[in-house]
Amino acid sequence: MSELLVPTMNCACFILPYPEEVAKKTGSAGMVYSIRELYLLLARQVDDSDPPEAAALREIADHYPDVNRGEIVERDSRGNRVHEEDDWDELTDEQKIHRGNVNAAIAVVDRIRYQLENAAFDYEMADDVTRVRRELSAIAV
Incomplete structure (x- = not known):
């Protein structure tokens, strides 16, 4: 160089x-x-x-x-992205369903993470908790 x-x-x-x-x-x-x-x-x-x-x-x-x-x-x-404007009215029905499915999936993953945080204190489940956390990290966007 x-x-x-x-x-x-x-x-x-x-x-x-x-x-x-x-x-x-x-x-x-x-x-x-x-x-x-x-x-x-x-x-x-x-x-x-x-x-x-x-x-x-x-x-x-x-x-x-x-x-x-x-x-x-x-x-x-809560750590969720804040959108600059509310575009809900401009979305097609298909886009609304897609966004609803994405938000529902995020809510499920948040619930799993919450349960993992509570399960982290149980030594018998430590290996399972670690495995699930790694899998969640692998699919995180």
């Missing part, structure tokens, strides 16, 4: 450029990475070795917005 590639950033993300050869192969100029996710990743790495440092990193992460592909995501107090 002949020139130094410097990441740029906005209020919520780093924009990490790809080297020219990689950019040509992938068709993408770079990667967008959330500043919040970076701090949360660092916190997870020091969870076992330095819990106070992990707590401090999580506190720092809370000062940065949640993002999805570079776009800031607004969430309500």
Whole structure:
């Protein structure tokens, strides 16, 4: 590489450029990475070795917005995405059914996660709880 590639950033993300050869192969100029996710990743790495440092990193992460592909995501107090406008009246019947099914599926997954949190204290179920959590993580959007 002949020139130094410097990441740029906005209020919520780093924009990490790809080297020219990689950019040509992938068709993408770079990667967008959330500043919040970076701090949360660092916190997870020091969870076992330095819990106070992990707590401090999580506190720092809370000062940065949640993002999805570079776009800031607004969430309500329950962690659900807040849509900018109510478009329910403009949806077709098929779209309304689809959105209802998606919301129902999210509610079921939230209930399963709640039950997993309660079951995590039962040592006999620890392996099953871990397996189900991994499967839920694998299908998470």
